[in-house]
Structure formats: C-alpha cells, structure tokens
Amino acid sequence: MQKKLILDSDLLDLTISRLCQQLIENHNDFSETVIIGMQPRGIYVAEILHKKLEKDTKKEIPFGYLDATFYRDDFRRRDTPIKASETRIDFIIEGKKVVLVDDVLFTGRSIRAAMDSMIAFGRPTTVELVVLIDRKYNRELPIAADYVGKTVNTLASQRVLVELEAQGHKQNKIWLINKD
Amino acid sequence: MSKLSQKHLLGIKDITREDIELIFETADNFKEVINRPIKKVPSLRDVTIANVFFENSTRTRLSFELAQKRLSADVVNFSASNSSVKKGETLLDTVNNILAMKVDMIVMRHASPGAAHYLSKHINANIVNAGDGTHEHPTQALLDAFSIREKLGSVSGKKVAIIGDILHSRVALSNIFALKKLGAKVMVCGPPTLLPKFIGQLGVEVEFDVHKALQWCDVANVLRIQLERQHIKYFPSLREYSLYYGITKKILDSLKKPIVIMHPGPINRGVELSSDAADSSHSIILDQVENGVAVRMAVLYLLAGATS
Numbered sequence: 102m103q104k105k106l107i108l109d110s111d112l113l114d115l116t117i118s119r120l121c122q123q124l125i126e127n128h129n130d131f132s133e134t135v136i137i138g139m140q141p142r143g144i145y146v147a148e149i150l151h152k153k154l155e156k157d158t159k160k161e162i163p164f165g166y167l168d169a170t171f172y173r174d175d176f177r178r179r180d181t182p183i184k185a186s187e188t189r190i191d192f193i194i195e196g197k198k199v200v201l202v203d204d205v206l207f208t209g210r211s212i213r214a215a216m217d218s219m220i221a222f223g224r225p226t227t228v229e230l231v232v233l234i235d236r237k238y239n240r241e242l243p244i245a246a247d248y249v250g251k252t253v254n255t256l257a258s259q260r261v262l263v264e265l266e267a268q269g270h271k272q273n274k275i276w277l278i279n280k281d
Numbered sequence: 282m283s284k285l286s287q288k289h290l291l292g293i294k295d296i297t298r299e300d301i302e303l304i305f306e307t308a309d310n311f312k313e314v315i316n317r318p319i320k321k322v323p324s325l326r327d328v329t330i331a332n333v334f335f336e337n338s339t340r341t342r343l344s345f346e347l348a349q350k351r352l353s354a355d356v357v358n359f360s361a362s363n364s365s366v367k368k369g370e371t372l373l374d375t376v377n378n379i380l381a382m383k384v385d386m387i388v389m390r391h392a393s394p395g396a397a398h399y400l401s402k403h404i405n406a407n408i409v410n411a412g413d414g415t416h417e418h419p420t421q422a423l424l425d426a427f428s429i430r431e432k433l434g435s436v437s438g439k440k441v442a443i444i445g446d447i448l449h450s451r452v453a454l455s456n457i458f459a460l461k462k463l464g465a466k467v468m469v470c471g472p473p474t475l476l477p478k479f480i481g482q483l484g485v486e487v488e489f490d491v492h493k494a495l496q497w498c499d500v501a502n503v504l505r506i507q508l509e510r511q512h513i514k515y516f517p518s519l520r521e522y523s524l525y526y527g528i529t530k531k532i533l534d535s536l537k538k539p540i541v542i543m544h545p546g547p548i549n550r551g552v553e554l555s556s557d558a559a560d561s562s563h564s565i566i567l568d569q570v571e572n573g574v575a576v577r578m579a580v581l582y583l584l585a586g587a588t589s
Contacts, residue, residue, distance in 0.1 A: 168310065171352075171582075173320035181284035182586025184303075185310040221319040 107234070107253055108262070108275040116250040120231060123248050124200065131162045133226070138187035139215055140168035143203035145267040146233050150202060165190035167201075169214035175265050188218075195223030204263045206232040209244035218268045234261050234275060253277060283307075284587045289408040290580055291397045292417035293458035301462060305427055307579035308572070315351060315574055325354035328585050330386040331379045334411070335361040335372075338390055340546050341411050341421070341571065346387050348577035353426050353587075357384065372396065373403055380406055387583060389413075407584045415510065421545050421578050422455035424576040426463055428569045429500055432541055437464035442494040444470045444526065445504030445553050449511065450475050452504060452545045470494035471526065474515040491526050495533070500541040503528060503554050523552050530557035541565055 108116065128134045131154070138147025144166050151164045170185040201215060219225065228257060233250040239257060255261065260278045264270040285300045293301075314322055330349050334342055342358070349356045359379065361367070366375060377388060386407045387395055394416035401408050409496055412418040430436050441460050447453045447469050460467050469476060469488040471537045481487050488494045495501055506522060516522050533540065542554070550556050559566060 171314065171324045172309075173324075176324050176586055177327065177588050180588060182583060184283040185307060187310065188313055217323070221314075221317045221320075221321075 103279040104262075105277045106274060107277050108251060108273075110273040113250075113273045113275070116233070117149055120150060120248050120250060121157060124154060125158065126148075128198065128200075131158055133194060133196075134200060135163040135165070135194055136200045137165050137167045137190065137194075137219075139161040139175075139201065139203040139211065140166055140188070140267060142205075142263060142268075145265045146204050146263075147202035149265075150231065160240070163197075165192065167215055167218060168209060170217045172214040172218040174210060176213065178202050178243075190222050193223050194219065194225045196205070197223075197225050198224040199228045200231060201228060202231045204242075205234045205236060205261045205276075206230070206246050206249075207236045207239050207261075209240050209242040212244050213242055233263065236261060237253060251275075276281060283583070285583050288584070288585065288587070289397070289401045289410075290400055290419050291408065291410045293419045293422050293455045293462070294417065296419075298462045301423065301426070301459060303424055304576065304579045304583065305430060307583060308427055308575045311351075311578040311582070312572065312575040315578075316573075321351050321353060323353045324582055325349070325352040325585055327387065328352075329355040329357070329384045330388060330581070331357045331359060331384045332411075333359045333376065333379065333387055333389045334368065335366070335389070335391045335396075336412065337362075338411070340573070341390065341418075344570070345409075345411060345420075345577055348574050348581060351574070352578055352581060355385075358384075372400065375402060376404060380404060386562070386581070407566040409580060409584065410553040412451055414450050414451065415454075417455045417457075417458075418451040418545075419455050420577055420580060421452050422572070424569055424573040425452075425456055425502060425543060425545070426459045426465075426563055427466075427576050428543065428572050429541070431568070431572065432565055433499065436460065438466070439500060440466045440468070440498045441500045441502060442468045442470055442488070442498035443502045443504065444491060444494060444528070446475045446506050446515075447471050447480060447504070448475045448515070449507040450504050452502075456502060457485055461485075468494055468497060472516050472522070492532065493527065495528070495536055495540065498540055499538075500543060501528065502543040502545075504545065505549055506552055519549075519552055527551070527553060527555060528558050529555040530561050532563070533558055533561065533563055539563060543569060545569070 136151050138144035166189045168186045168188045170183050227249040231248040232246040235249040235252045236255045262276040262278050264274045283303050286297050388409045388411050390411040391413050392487050394414035396413045397410035426436050443453050470488045
C-alpha cells in the first residue's frame with residue numbers, strides 16, 4: 102500500500118488560516134452566519150475552523166453537526182446500511198448564511214444529501230461549502246466547493262486519509278493512499 | 282458498517298446483544314429526527330410495508346405506521362376482521378397475495394405463538410413480529426429497554442421487576458430476554474396462578490409479594506391483566522387483584538428509594554396501576570410511547586437497509 106503525504110501539520114495550519122481569512126472577507130462580522138460540520142469526519146475540520154474564526158473575529162458563531170445518513174441515495178444499494186451519527190443543530194437556520202464544512206469532497210453525493218437534510222431545519226439564505234481536500238475529476242453530481250484547502254488529482258482507486266489530532270492522532274497529516 | 286445478524290425481527294431470543302445496541306444507537310438518531318419541525322426522512326422511499334394485523338391493536342399499529350411514514354415508506358394496512366380471512370383463506374395465502382402486489386416488508390401481529398417464525402420459513406420478505414400470541418413482542422421489549430437506558434443511563438446492572446399477568450404476556454417474555462441480554466437483573470411478580478410454572482429457568486427471580494418486589498427493584502414494568510386471554514378464573518375478582526397487586530402512589534411513596542414505573546399500555550386504571558401512580562413523576566409511560574416510534578424506525582431502517 103503506497104502512501105503519499107499531501108498536507109503536513111505546518112501546511113495544514115497555513116491552509117486553515119487561509120480558509121478563515123477567505124471566510125472573514127465574505128462574511129464580515131458573521132452576524133448572519135452559522136457553521137455546520139458534516140458527520141462523521143467533517144466535524145473535526147469544522148471545529149478547528151470555528152474555533153479559529155471565533156478567536157479572530159471575537160464573535161460567537163453558532164456551530165452544529167449535521168448527519169445526512171438518512172438522506173443518502175445509496176440506501177439499499179449497498180450490503181449494509183451506514184451507521185448514523187449525531188445531528189446537533191440547536192439554532193434555526195432559516196434566513197441564515199450556512200457554511201457547510203467537510204473534510205474531503207469526492208463524488209458530491211454526501212453534500213447533496215446534506216443539503217436535503219438541512220431543509221428540516223429551515224430555509225437558509227445561502228449555503229456555502231468549505232472542504233479541506235477537493236478530489237478533482239471524481240465528481241458524479243454538479244457540486245463544487247466555495248472554499249478549498251487543497252485540490253488534488255486522484256483516481257477512483259485512490260483514497261484520501263485525513264488524520265487530525267482532534268481525532269486522536271499524534272500529528273495532523275493528510276495522505277493519499279493507493280488501494281491495491 | 283452496521284448490520285443486524287438477522288433478516289427478520291421475530292423475537293428477542295433470536296438476536297444478539299450487539300443487535301440490540303445497534304438498534305438503540307440508531308434509535309437515538311431517529312429520536313432526534315422525530316423531534317425536528319420536519320419529522321420525516323427519505324430513507325425508505327422505495328420500500329412498501331404491509332401491516333398485517335390478525336389481532337386488535339391501537340398503539341403498536343399506530344406506532345409502526347408512524348415509524349413507516351416518517352421513513353417515507355409506502356404503507357398498506359390489513360386487519361383480519363374485515364378481510365377474506367373470514368372466508369377461510371390460510372395465513373400463507375393471505376400473505377403471499379399481499380407480497381404478489383410487490384410488498385417488501387411485513388409487520389405482523391397474530392394470535393398464534395410462532396406465526397411470524399412460520400411465515401419467515403415460507404416467504405422471502407423481511408418480517409417484523411408485532412406480537413404473536415403469548416410468545417414474543419420484540420419491539421415492545423426493545424422500546425422498554427431503550428426507555429430504561431434513557432432514564433437511568435444504562436440497563437446493565439439495573440433491577441427490573443415485571444409485575445402482573447406473566448402467564449399470558451408476550452411483553453414479559455420478550456422483556457426478560459432483552460433485559461437479560463443487556464445485563465439487567467430481572468424479577469417477575471404476580472399471583473402464583475399468573476406465573477408460568479418453569480419461569481425461574483429463564484434466570485429470573487420469582488416473587489409473590491408486590492411490596493417486596495417494589496422494594497427490591499429500580500424499575501417496575503407493570504403489565505395489564507389480559508382478561509381477553511383468560512378463559513378460566515385465575516383470581517377471584519379484579520377488586521381482589523387490585524387490593525393485593527395494584528400499585529398506588531401511597532405504596533410508591535413508602536419505598537426507600539424512588540423507582541421508575543413503566544406500563545406497555547393499555548392501562549386498566551385502578552386495577553394494576555392507580556391513576557395517581559400512573560400520572561406521577563415516577564411514571565415514564567408516555568416516554569415509552571414516544572420511544573416506540575424511534576425504536577421501530579430503527580428496526581425498519583436496519584432491516585430494510587441490509588440487502589445482502
């Protein structure tokens with residue numbers, strides 16, 4: 102199994118800072134903005150971003166987790182159902198600017214499911230997508246991210262592995278793995 | 282990945298502790314869903330479910346139907362009282378006719394113990410047993426255990442007394458299996474005529490004095506006296522039963538520690554449970570009903586999702 106490092110800890114910090122700056126440019130004081138992390142792995146990236154944004158803007162920004170398992174389009178099309186995770190959105194997203202955060206953008210299908218599931222919490226004014234890694238050339242739906250940490254050209258046979266300290270790993274590292 | 286070890290839910294006896302825990306974790310998520318302003322998810326939109334009820338039911342049937350609708354399944358309801366069963370059609374013919382209309386799952390209640398097992402051997406669809414005679418009522422036991430877990434944090438190590446008509450109760454049997462699998466201590470309590478002779482062999486304690494049972498337990502699951510199944514007299518009168526086995530607020534207040542009161546419904550107020558006890562802060566009877574929908578959603582979701 103071949104492993105190639107795409108982002109190390111230092112580069113990840115820089116990337117996160119850049120993403121925060123881009124968000125601040127577009128969201129001013131964040132008074133109408135909410136941040137939602139996608140379960141199961143996007144929540145860690147979302148937490149890092151949210152913490153840094155609150156620190157930089159000195160504002161409280163509503164933050165939640167969204168699980169889109171029950172909205173997936175591959176239910177009954179795979180051997181076993183995917184295990185659901187917790188959804189925790191303690192605020193109303195009606196009329197808000199939603200910033201949706203995930204770790205890796207691949208086929209775009211989980212983002213479609215996420216947008217569907219969001220409707221249960223109200224009608225947002227806008228929805229923007231932040232991803233740490235954008236896997237180019239693998240999209241199956243017309244979905245694109247508004248803020249991208251790093252774009253990588255990958256084959257469908259490859260996998261992106263995100264290891265974050267928040268998930269219990271020793272160091273922040275993001276790998277590209279060849280599945281053989 | 283997450284998958285139940287069985288294709289059907291016929292009884293708690295057939296499933297594992299891991300299955301029960303998976304159902305609970307999934308039900309946690311569905312409980313959050315049914316408390317949203319929009320309570321519906323599209324998971325089962327290409328699934329058709331038939332609720333086949335050969336015996337009367339209000340709560341279970343309504344709960345299953347709501348669970349199915351909140352998962353976006355198509356639902357057809359069948360009740361034996363106004364069907365061709367009255368004209369002499371067999372169970373297998375009835376169900377095969379329903380399945381020929383492209384139904385994917387069957388939720389069945391039947392007066393004969395083992396009816397769901399029998400069906401599972403002869404048809405291809407997923408089957409959920411919604412009660413088979415005096416045998417099992419698995420989803421009720423799951424929602425009871427789920428409610429205990431929600432109220433007390435866990436089921437393991439808790440003392441649960443099942444009080445009342447154990448002899449005719451499918452809820453009691455399924456509860457015993459579920460609670461034992463989850464590591465609880467179980468006691469059954471009732472008049473000797475309403476306790477099955479060999480119930481102790483299931484690894485439960487047997488007590489005839491309701492006061493001692495209440496003193497012992499953390500949770501009392503009070504069962505209804507099933508007069509419709511009692512063709513001979515098991516006790517002299519309802520009044521006498523109520524006098525010796527009825528649970529009142531006064532008795533609950535006299536205990537050393539507060540206990541949780543559960544009841545699978547329908548309650549015979551003033552017989553097994555007095556009104557002041559059923560409506561007291563000890564009671565989680567309405568939480569059980571709410572949890573019933575979430576637990577049934579989890580069961581249907583997990584069974585429908587396992588395609589291999």
